[in-house]
Amino acid sequence: MEKLKSKIRSEGRVLGSEVLKVDAFLNHQVDPILMADIGETFAALFADAGVTKVLTLESSGIAPALMTALGLRVPLIFAKKRKSLTLKDDLWTERSFSFTKQEESEVSVSRQFISAGDVVLVIDDFLANGQAAQAMAGIVLKAGAKVAGIGIVIEKSFQPGRQLLLDAGYRVESLARIARLSEDGIDFEE
Numbered sequence: 001m002e003k004l005k006s007k008i009r010s011e012g013r014v015l016g017s018e019v020l021k022v023d024a025f026l027n028h029q030v031d032p033i034l035m036a037d038i039g040e041t042f043a044a045l046f047a048d049a050g051v052t053k054v055l056t057l058e059s060s061g062i063a064p065a066l067m068t069a070l071g072l073r074v075p076l077i078f079a080k081k082r083k084s085l086t087l088k089d090d091l092w093t094e095r096s097f098s099f100t101k102q103e104e105s106e107v108s109v110s111r112q113f114i115s116a117g118d119v120v121l122v123i124d125d126f127l128a129n130g131q132a133a134q135a136m137a138g139i140v141l142k143a144g145a146k147v148a149g150i151g152i153v154i155e156k157s158f159q160p161g162r163q164l165l166l167d168a169g170y171r172v173e174s175l176a177r178i179a180r181l182s183e184d185g186i187d188f189e190e
């Protein structure tokens with residue numbers, strides 16, 4: 001998605017060789033026009049997949065996932081990050097190691113909102129090691145539902161997440177794929 005790539009080039013900030021900061025348009029301040037374009041793009045990519053729900057992880061996935069759900073005319077669910085669980089019986093829960101926080105956490109979705117028969121599109125802002133996406137897909141499978149695919153706004157292709165998800169059999173669609181991050185700039189995959 002060219003518009004997203006040029007936004008990353010102009011407003012993204014590289015932290016070391018592994019982390020990209022996009023607080024100017026996605027992770028803190030949000031560009032609604034860009035989010036609408038992202039949503040339309042994902043909705044078009046998955047138009048024939050029979051999606052019944054979109055699932056993301058709070059909080060940075062919510063903006064692109066909401067616009068995707070709007071495009072597909074289906075509900076959006078955002079998984080919650082929880083440290084202690086008091087309502088275990090009512091939740092689908094998976095463990096996930098956070099790349100940015102470098103700590104393990106639990107992500108949960110109320111059993112009320114995903115059922116067998118649902119076809120769920122997983123959306124996230126970034127793909128690094130694949131832990132967040134894998135945890136969300138795991139929740140979908142625990143609920144007896146199907147994973148339509150995984151839509152990623154920014155994939156860091158030099159990290160192993162994409163391969164992990166492909167090896168697990170998921171369809172992965174990333175709108176911007178970064179081959180390399182350095183102080184000299186950002187290189188995208190061809």
Ligand code: 5GP
Binds near residue numbers: 100125128129132161
């Ligand atoms: P993974 O679970 O694939 O290792 O990492 C994906 C999650 O970590 C995303 O939900 C995102 O919030 C966060 N993340 C991973 N890499 C980056 C990055 O370079 N920049 C930002 N802003 N978030 C990242």
